Amino acid sequence: MSQEVMKHPGLNLGPAHGKDNEAAETVMFGFWVFMMSDAILFGMVFATYVTSIHATAGGPGPHDLYDIKSAFIETMLLLTSSFAFGMASLALKYKHSKTRLIGWLAVTLVLGVSFLGFELHDFIAMFAKGGVPSRSGFLSAFFGLVPLHGLHVTAACIWLVCLVGQIARYGLDTETKLGIMRLALFWHFLDIVWIAIFSVVYLAGLT
Amino acid sequence: MSERIVDNQAPAEWKQQERREFRSYVWGIGLALLLTVAPFALVHWAAIPRFSLLIVIGVFAVVQMLVHFRFFLHIGFIQKREDLQLILFSALLLTIMVAGTVWIMASLAARMVMPDRL
Numbered sequence: 001m002s003q004e005v006m007k008h009p010g011l012n013l014g015p016a017h018g019k020d021n022e023a024a025e026t027v028m029f030g031f032w033v034f035m036m037s038d039a040i041l042f043g044m045v046f047a048t049y050v051t052s053i054h055a056t057a058g059g060p061g062p063h064d065l066y067d068i069k070s071a072f073i074e075t076m077l078l079l080t081s082s083f084a085f086g087m088a089s090l091a092l093k094y095k096h097s098k099t100r101l102i103g104w105l106a107v108t109l110v111l112g113v114s115f116l117g118f119e120l121h122d123f124i125a126m127f128a129k130g131g132v133p134s135r136s137g138f139l140s141a142f143f144g145l146v147p148l149h150g151l152h153v154t155a156a157c158i159w160l161v162c163l164v165g166q167i168a169r170y171g172l173d174t175e176t177k178l179g180i181m182r183l184a185l186f187w188h189f190l191d192i193v194w195i196a197i198f199s200v201v202y203l204a205g206l207t
Numbered sequence: 208m209s210e211r212i213v214d215n216q217a218p219a220e221w222k223q224q225e226r227r228e229f230r231s232y233v234w235g236i237g238l239a240l241l242l243t244v245a246p247f248a249l250v251h252w253a254a255i256p257r258f259s260l261l262i263v264i265g266v267f268a269v270v271q272m273l274v275h276f277r278f279f280l281h282i283g284f285i286q287k288r289e290d291l292q293l294i295l296f297s298a299l300l301l302t303i304m305v306a307g308t309v310w311i312m313a314s315l316a317a318r319m320v321m322p323d324r325l
Binding site for chain 1: 221224225228229232235236239240243246247250251257260261264265267268271272275276279280281282283285289290291293294297300301304305308309312313316
């Protein structure tokens, strides 16, 4: 059994990274506390959405506004980007070339930005059909929930660009490594939130 | 310091561990794809009664979240206990608050229907 001891949830760097692995323990646990509080925030916005589903006030409802094909494409993009970030994490842990690490991070970024593009396209299509946030309680709740996730993805993309800059400027020092590991957690976490969104908002809305 | 440890570790074991972790990600994406495509296909093509379809979607979503936690976030039982406890406690809080909100608001809505619409 060569299973290493997990110091914190998420992919551990392992003993080969020495002091970086030691430093990760506190920082990663702290980041988990933040993510769990973020999950509570998302949960309450979900609850608001679920209680407002029928409050369409005579305006357009889920069947008029949602596009299942678009939701499916967005899901695939986000899922693949999560896998790509996993590959970047492995490249970091097993000390592959920096080019490979940055390559996978770039793939992740492209997929993340395409996701945002599709989402924006969805919102514009909804606006065109009269689905604006001020139309009904249902639409206010929708635009409180789905773009909140989009905002998180936008922040994660900006963070990713900053990290690539950090790698270019400082190389793979402790700070950069821990930054990549925290963003990996955040990226996978956003994927989990999206599972809840496509299930509760899009799939349940279209049944 | 860190370089010394790398040298001590047998390269074969190192490679093996990398393959194992790579496989874990592949399992993760494979299961996640399956658990995504199935509910989308059911909603798009199948004619299942609405209530049972909602339950199926819910089950698929919960299983896929567990898959993500296991294969992408590497949550298991072999790590420090407080990590798992943090996640379980947050899940408990979420369940109480979300289920409570939905329950109370649905109950309110049912009680406040105007008499002429009953």
